[in-house]
Amino acid sequence: MSRELFSDEAEFGILGAVLLKPELFDEISSKVDVSDFHDLESAALYQVMIDCHAAGVPIDVVTLSDCRQRLPSGKSTLAHAGEVAMNVPSPANWKAYARIVRERAVLRQIVNAAYVINDTANEERPLSEVIAMAQQATADLRDLDDDGQQDYYKASEILPAVIDTIDSKFNKTMPTGLSTGLEKLDELVRGLRPGNMIVVGGLTGSGKTILGLQIAQHVTCKLAGAGLAFSMEMTKEELVTRGLASLGGINLSALDSGDLQDDDWPKLTSAANVLMGAKLYVNDQAGMTVARIRSIARQCQRREGLSVLLIDYIQLISAESSSNRSLEVGKISTALKNLAKELKIPVIVLAQLNRGSTNRPDKRPRPSDIRDSGQIEQDADVVILVHRDMDSEEGQNGVTELIVGKVRHARVGSCMVQQQGKYVRFVDFEGRPPSNEEVEMGRSFASKFKGSNKHE
Incomplete structure (x- = not known):
């Protein structure tokens, strides 16, 4: 797989941001999923973080190691988490890291979808079915990169538009x-x-x-x-x-x-x-x-x-x-x-x-x-x-x-x-x-x- 389809540095950046500033975990986990990681070790460490948080255990190098001593490669969780934490410049850049990880994950899914479409075309299915599958595959990816979207809104932010709508309906200038x-x-x-x-x-x-x-x-x-x-x-x-x-x-x-x-x-x-x-x-x-x-x-x-x-x-x-x-x-x-x-x-x-x-x-x-x-x-x-x-x-x-x-x-x-x-x-x-x-x-x-x- 081409280097451009993943970034180990950005994946380490996400993990390091959580280790250096655990209070960021809720916000980070709302943006990045385990499946977004390409590196199996990084994905496994992120899953351990999720498990610790779900259990109400504070996230740090020691608690992660206590939750799971070894990663899939056999490497010590303590050693890998410590290495990650030491090599992250600053947790302040976590949004940039998250965006890179998400973008690369989307790119990999597009490539995988292309492989599926190619295999389907080679099965000599009707052209209309191949086109529909291609359109569906790309459409399913349209909302994956949602970092620019607000996750929740204060009622006061929504209120002016709602009042304008009610006023328009009252004055019969907007159909219901x-x-x-x-x-x-x-x-x-x-x-x-x-x-x-x-x-x-x-x-x-x-x-x-x-x-x-x-x-x-x-x-x-x-x-x-x-x-x-x-x-x-x-x-x-x-x-x-x-x-x-x-x-x-x-x-x-x-x-x-x-x-x-x-x-x-x-x-x-x-x-x-x-x-x-x-x-x-x-x-x-x-x-x-x-x-x-x-x-x-x-x-x-x-x-x-x-x-x-x-x-x-x-x-x-x-x-x-x-x-x-x-x-x-x-x-x-x-x-x-x-x-x-x-x-x-x-x-x-x-x-x-x-x-x-x-x-x-x-x-x-x-x-x-x-x-x-x-x-x-x-x-x-x-x-x-x-x-x-x-x-x-x-x-x-x-x-x-x-x-x-x-x-x-x-x-x-x-x-x-x-x-x-x-x-x-x-x-x-x-x-x-x-x-x-x-x-x-x-x-x-x-x-x-x-x-x-x-x-x-």
Whole structure:
């Protein structure tokens, strides 16, 4: 290995700084890990320091030797620690030493990643997979050198920005988050906020995909934002066709069959013009992994300035390994939450529910009904459950309940929307929602809403 990939002098400098000024250990250990050391003797001595500190033992040459008499080479810990302490000019330069050690550790990891990528390329894997692995490997290194970042902040340092934000929201000069396009839902979730993972769950055919796509369309077509939709269930052509139906108010069946009426053509032209001008991007590749999704999303954000990300749906994301499915889905969920924080945008994640809710008297789903992993509910900032009871008259007429079962920044609740099936969209509910008594008794309220259509 090249000399430039490590610095024995800097590693000795770190160890010497601790020996000469033990009160620096907490700060040093927050910056440097055992794995950052290249020299095995230095790494072993640093580990002994960590063990002593954890045990509440003061760190000096004698206590280190008492904790561990010999290092991996067989050399006396007492002799090596004494030698290190004598050859460090001053503990005052520890930050410079730490930075050198961290930089060299990062360089070694980059070289190792390059070896892995080279081996992968030689295995004749698909080019897209090699590129995704390369991007993931380099992205994972982006935050390793964090010496320039503040580890903690005094509340008074944060307070001015928080007060300014509150004042801006009070004066309506700053939105609380992106609108969903549905008034009652916006009132509940108070906007889709940057860094949040919004889980939209539902049974098959409930309309969760309709809701997710509609929100993405609203952000891109009405709010002039940029959105990226990953669909592992539909083709990109199907997604765009649904967009035309939704935006133009055109029967989706007519678009599929080509049996358009004369008055459909102006609507189609108008919807096409809207989509032409929208920054809505779609990906319909099968077998996507989180690493690949992350790579594409980062690329899209750099080029287009991403505002929202949609994933349809989480259970179709391929796992990196073939171990326990629940654990793998949990890892995928946490990775998507981290992606939302990294990109600083709302990430809408669609999820299938199990059929446990169908056995309840009211058939209403709960966040715990999300299939495969409870980690999804735990990671989510907002959980919206799409509930349409097709055994009821109102459900057959498209009346759908959006249950906000979890929201970190507001109270849970629900609202009613009208699903217009032939236009693959939801609109705000114009009638009155059922009372609690009616829900419990299963009484019909389909006659109490306006504009209902059993074919919508």
